Amino acid sequence: MLTAQQVAFYETFGFLVFRQLFSAEEMVVIDAEFEAVMTEGLAGKPFRGDKRYAVGGCVERRPALRRLIDDDRIYEPVEQLIGAEVMWWASDGNYYVGDTQWHPDATEFVTGGRIKVALYLDPVTRETGCLRFIPGSHRQPLHGELGILRIGRIKQNIAEGVLDPEILDSYREQGIDVDQPAFGVQPEDLPAYAVESRPGDVVLFDQHLFHGSFGGHVGRRMFTLNYYTAPRTAEAAAVFRREWSAIGNRLQGRLHEDAVLQSDRPRLQRLVAPLHKWGWTHLAER
Numbered sequence: 001m002l003t004a005q006q007v008a009f010y011e012t013f014g015f016l017v018f019r020q021l022f023s024a025e026e027m028v029v030i031d032a033e034f035e036a037v038m039t040e041g042l043a044g045k046p047f048r049g050d051k052r053y054a055v056g057g058c059v060e061r062r063p064a065l066r067r068l069i070d071d072d073r074i075y076e077p078v079e080q081l082i083g084a085e086v087m088w089w090a091s092d093g094n095y096y097v098g099d100t101q102w103h104p105d106a107t108e109f110v111t112g113g114r115i116k117v118a119l120y121l122d123p124v125t126r127e128t129g130c131l132r133f134i135p136g137s138h139r140q141p142l143h144g145e146l147g148i149l150r151i152g153r154i155k156q157n158i159a160e161g162v163l164d165p166e167i168l169d170s171y172r173e174q175g176i177d178v179d180q181p182a183f184g185v186q187p188e189d190l191p192a193y194a195v196e197s198r199p200g201d202v203v204l205f206d207q208h209l210f211h212g213s214f215g216g217h218v219g220r221r222m223f224t225l226n227y228y229t230a231p232r233t234a235e236a237a238a239v240f241r242r243e244w245s246a247i248g249n250r251l252q253g254r255l256h257e258d259a260v261l262q263s264d265r266p267r268l269q270r271l272v273a274p275l276h277k278w279g280w281t282h283l284a285e286r
């Protein structure tokens with residue numbers, strides 16, 4: 001159960017950190033299963049390290065990872081923050097490469113609560129690629145005022161071949177020089193909070209929060225679990241579908257596994273019911 005202070009912290013700053021939520025013994029198993037999923041996804045090819053390698057449905061593929069979705073230590077804070085209408089969305093497993101430029105995962109506000117839970121499998125510090133947050137940027141007006149920061153991430157996505165270069169035209173049309181650092185400051189020097197973490201720690205944040213990572217090594221390992229308020233309207237559902245169309249080609253593999261979609265665990269059944277309702281059980285790499 002989160003304390004009233006933790007809830008207030010989350011609502012005000014947009015994130016929470018839980019230290020050593022998982023024991024060293026549990027992390028050995030989690031680490032091994034994560035590696036098994038990532039290795040399987042590489043299908044015998046080496047990780048080249050020239051761009052992020054991301055596997056969709058990461059935690060759904062192995063029993064010890066799958067259990068995290070409805071593990072009390074993760075699920076209860078999420079439900080407390082999002083409410084009883086919480087829906088399981090998806091997970092990803094990642095080998096990151098270098099910096100991740102500033103961005104929010106969500107930019108629209110019609111959808112309700114949106115929480116990402118991140119576990120880093122190696123120690124990460126401010127200098128070695130831990131998550132950095134701009135506190136309070138999950139809310140307007142700060143969220144909108146920071147919009148220009150997204151250019152760095154968009155350029156990164158263009159370089160990785162997942163976005164078309166024309167996407168920058170809308171910024172140019174507003175008279176923005178996309179080659180100048182936003183706010184005249186190098187991205188890594190922007191005022192932000194660095195969430196240093198070690199294996200066993202759990203970082204939870206509102207997906208509207210601006211976040212990034214700087215100074216990390218090639219192959220930085222982390223995975224996420226994502227929970228949303230189940231859509232109450234067709235408009236909210238359309239946002240999720242649209243976002244999936246935009247990001248689906250960054251993730252390898254199917255997003256959901258039958259072991260989760262058809263689970264006999266009541267909590268999991270409740271969490272995936274909206275996926276069945278909206279026809280989202282077969283989202284896959286395009």
Ligand SMILES: O=C(O)CCC(=O)C(=O)O
Pocket residue numbers: 096099100105118129130131211212213222224
């Ligand atoms: O660890 C990183 O490089 C960034 C993680 C991130 O941007 C995310 O999970 O949305």
